[in-house]
Amino acid sequence: xxxxxxxxxxxDGLAGARDLACGWAxxxxxxxxxxxxxxxxxxxxxLPGLADLKALLRAAEAGGYGLTLLTxxxxxxxxxxxxxxxAHLGAHRPDTEVVFNDWGVMTLLRERFExxxxxxxxxxxxxxxxxxxxxxxxxxxxxxxxxELLNADTFHDAGFQQRMRRxxxxxxxxxxxxxxxxxDIGCGLMPAxxxxxxxxxxxxxxxxxxxxxxxxxxxxxxxxVCARRCNARALKLASxxxxxxxxxxxxxxxxxxxxxxxxxLGARARxxxxxxxYQGAAMGIP
Numbered sequence: 001x002x003x004x005x006x007x008x009x010x011x012d013g014l015a016g017a018r019d020l021a022c023g024w025a026x027x028x029x030x031x032x033x034x035x036x037x038x039x040x041x042x043x044x045x046x047l048p049g050l051a052d053l054k055a056l057l058r059a060a061e062a063g064g065y066g067l068t069l070l071t072x073x074x075x076x077x078x079x080x081x082x083x084x085x086x087a088h089l090g091a092h093r094p095d096t097e098v099v100f101n102d103w104g105v106m107t108l109l110r111e112r113f114e115x116x117x118x119x120x121x122x123x124x125x126x127x128x129x130x131x132x133x134x135x136x137x138x139x140x141x142x143x144x145x146x147x148e149l150l151n152a153d154t155f156h157d158a159g160f161q162q163r164m165r166r167x168x169x170x171x172x173x174x175x176x177x178x179x180x181x182x183x184d185i186g187c188g189l190m191p192a193x194x195x196x197x198x199x200x201x202x203x204x205x206x207x208x209x210x211x212x213x214x215x216x217x218x219x220x221x222x223x224x225v226c227a228r229r230c231n232a233r234a235l236k237l238a239s240x241x242x243x244x245x246x247x248x249x250x251x252x253x254x255x256x257x258x259x260x261x262x263x264x265l266g267a268r269a270r271x272x273x274x275x276x277x278y279q280g281a282a283m284g285i286p
Contacts, residue, residue: 002266003275005035005068005193007282009046009231011059020286021278024197025266036060037277039070041101041121042203042252044078045210045226047071053085057093068097073123074105086113099173106169119171119193120155120164122200127153127177129201131255132241136179150179161189173277175199178244178255182264186272193275197262198247198254198285207251209235234284249283256285 004025006017014036022031038056040046048056053069060067069089074082089096090113098115100106101123109115128149133139140147154160155172164172173193176182178201186192209230211219230250237246237253245256257265269276280286 002031002270003035003273004031004033005037005066005275005277006033007037007070007277007279009038009282010052011056013232013281017278017281020281021276024262024278024280025269025276031266033065033278035066035068035275037068037070037099037279037282039099040072040250041070041099041123042072042200043207043226043230043250044072044074044081045228046231046250047082047085050084050088053088057096066097067093068099068119070099070121071101071105073102079105079108083113086115090114097171106167116168118169119173120169122174122195123203125153125155125172125174129178129199129255131178131201131244131246132239133179134241134243136243140179140181147181151177151181151183153177155187155190155192156184158188161187164190171275176257176261176265182261182268184272185265185268186274191273191275193277194265194269195277195279196265197257197278197280198283199257201246201253201255203252205251208248209233209250230284232282232284247283247285249285254283254285 004021006021008014008017018033021033025031038048086109094114095117097117098109099119099121101121140150155174171191171193172187175195176199178199185194205222206220210226234247234249237248247254
């Protein structure tokens, strides 16, 4: 059975996102969305407010969906800002799945808020993601080491997986490597989740999109407040050097999987019992 989730900014877009997710992931069999992802793994400003979190929890329960909260790298002041969300979950929904992308946040969630259903997010997973590699097949054929470079990442290392199990992390979440051969999309010792149809290349605290229409002194600096212009919107980036479709959403650059990879993904995820997370609607890149 395929475990399928969708990432949404709010519940208004759930129906459309659910249909798109099933359309992509349903190749080779029926797919049903059973989980909602909220929040964001790249930007503090896209975390829900406390009232929104409560409403999303109620709606997810009423609809029979599991709920996962994505969290980004957080500065100390941002941890203070996010604390009411974590406190509410710890007090009322301690079984809620929370994805961390910051080792300090992991410790905070567990030790201060007693949240233990934790998953390691894709920001922590490192691998080769340069979108300018024009002939990946030729490079991979040079040697076993070259193929390993294009396929290997942190989360597929057996030693790392053992460490995560000792830390009682319950799941590893990642992207398909842009030039990988998808020979094994599972994570061996650990339950896994794969995002589609996008993979993340790089991210940072400074957001180009947040500076649109702002005075020059407020551009290219970390924003204290944000209008969230990036919600469900993306910019397609163009360069003659790109070997992949490349997009920017907020403070993060993404690559899009090929249609051929997407058509195979559902069957591979079923076979290896990997959760799929549809993120296209939330990023404005269906």
